[in-house]
Each structure stands twice: as C-alpha cells, then as structure tokens.
Amino acid sequence: MSISIEQRRQHRLMTIEKSLAKRHRKENAFRRMGLMAVVTGMTLVAILFVSILMRGVPAFWQATFYMDVYFDPEVVQLEPKPERESGESQFAFNERYSQWLTRAGLVNWQTLIDNALEEALGEEVEPRQLRDLRALVTSGERYALRDRFVEDPALLGQTVELKMLASANVDVWIKGNIDRDLPDARQQLSAQTRTWADQLEEQGVISNAFSTSLFLNTDSRSSQASAGLAGAFMGSLFMMVVVIGLSVPLGVSSAIYLEEFAPKNRLTDLIEININNLAAVPSIVFGLLGASIFIGYLRLPLSAPLVGGLVLTLMTLPTIIIATRASLRSIPPSIRQAALGIGASRVQTVFHHVLPLALPGILTGSILGVAQALGETAPLLLIGMNAFVANVPGTPLEQSTALPVQIYLWQGNELRNFFEARTSAAIIVLLGLMLSLNALAIWLRKKFETRW
C-alpha cells in the first residue's frame, strides 16, 4: 500500500524535470519574443530608410541637356548694355538701365532654345510641332538664358555650350518612372516629344547630371523641374536662429532658477508641473497659439520665419528646461558645498562651478531640442508657412516656407511621378541635417560623460 520514500522522491524529481523542461521552453520563447520585437522595430525602420533612399537618391540627378546655344543677333535685337556716361546722374542711369532690362525681358529667348534643339535634332521643326518641342526643356531655362545674357552681353553672336534642365515630364520619361507602354492618352508627353527625348538621349544631348538646382533654386510652379530647396532652407535657418537665440538662453536660465535657487513653494511646484505638461502638449496646439496670439492679436506677418521661430521656441522651451535640469541635478552636491565652503556666494557657486560642469549635458539637450524644432511641421501650417513663396527670404520678416513644410507641399503636388522622388530627396536633406545634429549631441554626451 505504501510507496517508499525513495519512490516518492523519484516521482517528484520526474515531475520537476518535466515541468522544468516546459519552463525552459517558455523561457526561450519569451526571450525570442523579445529579440523578435527588437528585430521587428529595426526592420521597420530599415524599410523606412531604404524605401526613402531608393526613391530619393536618384532625384539628386536630373535629366539635363548639354546643347550649343547660338545667341542669334536676329533674335536678340537689343542695343548694347548701357554704360554710365560721365555727367549722367545715378538716377538717370538707373532709369535707362531698367528700361534696357525690360526690353531684354521682351526678347524671345525661347526661340534660342528652340533653335538649339532643332540643331541638336538635326531637323526643321514645323510650327505646329513647336508645342511638342517646347515640352522638352523646362520653362525656367529661358529666364536663365536672359540672366546669363544680361550678365555678359558679349555673348551676342556667339555659340556657347549650355547646361539646361529637361522638363519634369521628360525627366520622368527618361528615368522610366512612368510606364512606357501606356497609351498616348495617359502619357504626360506627346508621342513626338517622347521620340525626340529618346533620340536626344541616344545622341548624348540629354544626360543625367547632378542637380544643383535642387539646392540653389527656390520652389517653382511654372518650371517644376527646377524647383529647389533654397528658399525653404533659408526659412528654416532663420527659424533656427530665432529658436537658438531665444529658447536656449531662456530655457537654461529658467532651469537654473528652478533647480538651484527657487524656494520650494506652491508657485515653483506649479511651474514644475506646468513645464512637464507643456512638454507633452501636442505641437499643433502651439500652432493654434501662434495663429491666435502672434498673428491674430499682435498682427505679426503671416508666413514669416520670425513667427515660426517664436512658435517653435515656445515648443522647444520645455525640452531644453527638462534636459538642463537633469544635467544640473547630476552634478554632485559636494561641488556646491566645496564652493560655498570657501566663501563663494550662491550665484558664484552656480555660475563658476556647477554650470561649467553641466555644460555638456545642457548642450546635448539643447541640440536635441533644436533638431526636434527643425523637423516640426504641423504648427507651421497654421501660421501660413505653407504659402507658395518664390523668393529666398532676405530677412526673418519676409514670407518663407521651411524644409518640412516644403516636403509637405511637394508630396501634394499633382505631378506625382516627378515630385515623389523630389520629395524623397528633400526628406534625405532634412534627415541628413537632423541626424547629424542628433549624432553631434550623442557624440558630445559620450565624449564629456562623467560618472561621479
């Protein structure tokens, strides 16, 4: 009837062993799940980067014409560029010069491009096909031609090899970003233009050249192939100057006060809770604040980088305050006690001893905050920075867009198969800037990290 103690022990061991195997299996499964989560996260991110790089990198090169352009005196019927005569007032000269400029603008520069194309194609183009011909080169190039001539009127009668951007649709066609077998009705270019484009590519007149226009031009509606980021870049730069100039000093001094000097009372508690909450307020709410106070009440101009900078400053402030406070807190009290002990005042202690030690952390936090502000889009849409601006802003009060807003505008462009790549290229530029800022911050932290 009785099971011996030995048997009981055996039985128990078996149970344990059986359950142990099961538990170990569970352990491994759990561990694998963890690893899978990490891998999943990384994979998703890899997909994001790869898909944007794959689309964006080709857009840094654009279909470009290399053609001999003859500045035909019969087309360019223009008297010599006026020189200032002795005894002529500056005003009179300016008047004469601007009249000359107006007449230069009236010259049919497009004809020069048409002629150059005909030359390259080696055939006369009938007037009814002119439309097809003009679809080849982007429309902004005729102004480039004018500007080039105004700069150097000696070109008259000469033949120069010039670099001209192909139109957006030709770029799409040459790169194969549109299905070549689509019926004519669904193609963006006429059959004639497509044939010409292929012919010119074969002849080497059209080739894929690095697109400087992406960096040097501003956004353009009429000549989409030459739309660039210069205006948006300047807008972002102005905003970042405002953000750095305001949020870093304000944030750091505010953090110093709260961490080092503020008496512990209701008011400072309130400020603390307040800052923590502000850090988590959705960015779009700051946009609403900007629209209602800066634009509605203070009547600051719409679309101005100054207003954008102010909004982003308010948004970044909590980030910088929190980072600075964490950095100040990590400085051991012994430093403060030592300084106070040899007779430094509290202000001296903080500014001469604590702050220099906390500086790397403060710098890291500030850079991260500024990088975050650089990529922010939503609040800028509400203060009108999504307006189309064709100039590079010269001051923070002029109309402008910003890099992330330019991305938003381009992704919505109807010319999808051209602007998809262009947008990705703009994203690569923005990400490049932001990631280098982030990398700088992480490097700074690693370099100056002190363990107390």
Next chain:
Amino acid sequence: MSNLALIATLLVMMALAYHLGLTRSRAVAAEHDVRMHSRPGYYGVLVALWCGLPALAIFLLWSFLAPQLIDMLVTQQLPADLVAGLSDRELQTLLRRVTALANEQGVSGGGSPEELAAAGHMARLQTIENFSLVALMAVLVVVGLIFARRRISPNWRARNQVERVIMFALAASSAVAIFTTIGIVLSMLGEALRFFSFISPAEFFFGTVWNPRFSTAGASSQGDFGLLPLLWGTMMVSTIALLVAIPVGLMTAIYMAEYAPPWLRNVAKPVIEILAGIPTIVYGFFALIVVGPFLSSVGDLIGINIRTTSALTAGLVMGIMIIPFVSSLSDDIITQVPKSLRDGALGLGATKSETIRQVVLPAALPGIVGAFLLAASRAIGETMIVVLAAGNNPVLHANPFEAVSTITVTIVNQLTGDMDFASPQSLVAFALGLTLFVITLGLNVIALVVVRKYRQQYE
C-alpha cells in the same frame, strides 16, 4: 537711427561703462588703501547695468507705445469727412497705407492728396519721435553712468546688487513657461467661446455629423459641427497605433533591460533615440508612399477592400513612430526596479522570464501604465501622419480599412487657407484645439501622477 544701430550703440556704451567702473573701483581701492566689498568686475558690471538697463527699458516701452500714439495723432489730423463713414477695419487699412507712404513705400493706386498729407504729418511725427527717443536714451545712459560711477566706494555692495539682478532675470525667464500655458489656455478659450456663440456646445460635443461647409456659402447654411466623428477617428487611429507600439515597444524594453548584452544595448539605445527624432512628416510620407499601397495590395490578395489612406495605414505608421517612445520610457522604468526583487525571485528558483513576468513587471506596472498613457497622448496629438495617411473622411463608421478624419487633421484643414478669424469655420479649430488640449492634459496629468507615485515607492 535704426533700432538695430541704437541697440548696438547701447551695447558699446555698456562695454565702455564696464571698463570705467572697473578702473574706477581699482582707483578707489588704491586711493583709500582699503579692500573693496566686491571684486572689481562686479563694479564694472553694475555700472554697465545702471548705464544700459534704464535706457533699454525706455526703448522697449517706447517702441511699444510710440506707434500707437502716432497713429492716434494722425487719425485726429485726418479730415473729418474722410474718417466719418469708416468702420474700424477700413480705418486700419487707411492707416496702414499712410504708414507705407510715410516710409516712402508705394501703395496700390498711389496715395490720394489727403493720404499724402497725412503721410507727411506722420513722417514729421516719426522724425520727432525718433529724435526724442535717441535724446532721452542718451540722457539716461550718461546720467546712469555718472551716477553709478560716483557711487563706487569700498562699502558699496556691488556683488549683491548684481546678483539680485541676475536672480530677477532667472526668475523672469522661468515665468515664460507659465505665460505660455496661460497664453494657450486664454487664446483657445477666447476663440472657442466666440465659436460657441455661433454653435451651441451641445451641438458641438454631441453632434454626429461633421460638415462645416465654406464660409462663403452664406449665413443661412451654417454647416454641422459635430465633434463625435472626429473624436471617433482619433480614437480609432490611436488605438491601432497603441496596439502596434505597446507589444513591440514593451518587449523591446524588456529585452534591452534584462537580456541584451551590454554591447547591443550600447548600439541599440542611441539608434532608438535617433528614431525618436525622425520628423513626423517623414513618417507620413512613408505611410502614403509605401505602407498604404502595400496594405492595399495585401487587402486585394485576401479579398478585403483596404483603402490606401485609411485608419489602418495611419495607425500602423503612427505605431512605428511611438515604438521608440514606449520602449525608452518602459526601459527607464524597468531598470529602476530594485535588483533585490529580481535576486529574490531568482533565488527561489524562478527562471528569468518568470521573474520578469511575475515580479518585475507587476512591480513596474504603474510606471509602465504611465508610459502607455503618455504614448496615447502623443498618438492623439499627432498631426502630420494622419494629415497625409488617414484620408480625411469625417464620418462615423467602425471599419478600420476605410478613411477617417481626426481632430488634428480637421484643425489643419480649417485653419489653412484663408485666415478669417470671424467665421465659425475657422473658429471651430480653436474649439477642437481646446478639446485636444484638455484630453492630452488629462492623460499627462494622470500619467505623471502615476509615474511619480511609482518612483517614490522605490526611492
């Protein structure tokens, strides 16, 4: 003199004052052969402050008040018959034209004789104003400089005074955060109240139809402003996002905190941090170009109609966006659980996963819940991903494969384009913003309280 030049001159004067104060304090010390109360630099700074601050204060006050004063004086000078029939707004426009003329900029259609006369008057006033400002500032600078320099004596407690100014500046800058919050609340409350004078709050908060129409359609067709379809869309997208982000983020955090070898941690942590810094517009574009078409073709394969821009697309990508957020917050919290708890469980023979699931996670639970709440509040306030990928279809439906609209999308839609702050179509953005602010604020406050409680438990 332009403002910039004025400020630059002031700075130069302050530098000069610093130098004068410095040398003077040294001279005084040598003369009396005593030790000064403070070090020479403090006397320099104090003299510079006496020299610069009053002038700066006057400058700020002046640039705020003077234009209004001039506008008032010019308005009084305008011929009565010209002003009589004008509304407030037209008067503003007129003044702006006069200002432009006074600054020698052109205005459309050229100026009328009355406008030109007013512009001349204004230009004269501006010259007087500018001149008197410069004179006043110069007097203040010189008086402050002389006064402060003469007060330098061994007993003058310069350091204490300088420090008091510094303290005041520090405290003032920490008040900016308060003013920001007050600004947010007041501006949104004010505009939202104006909106509620058009549409009753009940209609807004419990309406099930969102169809604002255009403000040009005339006063008779007011449109429907029901919040519920938008709130529903927001909840749907955020829920999908959390369903993606919480499991992946939490498991990542557990793996990072408990299993990963140090080298992997050192590599993966910065990578995750960088991910958290990718702008949301980039995620939005990714959703629109890659994820949407992918989901749509998957749907075709299994016979479900998934739209390219849908709640699912936006939610999925938003989930990817919050993964780093969830994982780094949870990681911090898990590593804060004391080692003794783990050692106790392991010592009783528990496996590592058992320790984590039955000891570490329950102990960290409040903190993790706080992290989830913060993640939820971030998802609710996220804008660009949903603007690009959710499809903007403000209709109540339960199908995640269809397009939806959210609160944030609608704010953007209503406030971009024309900026007419008088129509309910624009003002509704502020009511929506207020709703959003209150929701996220509530989540944050709860989350912060929970996390703080949790921290105290182990401190």
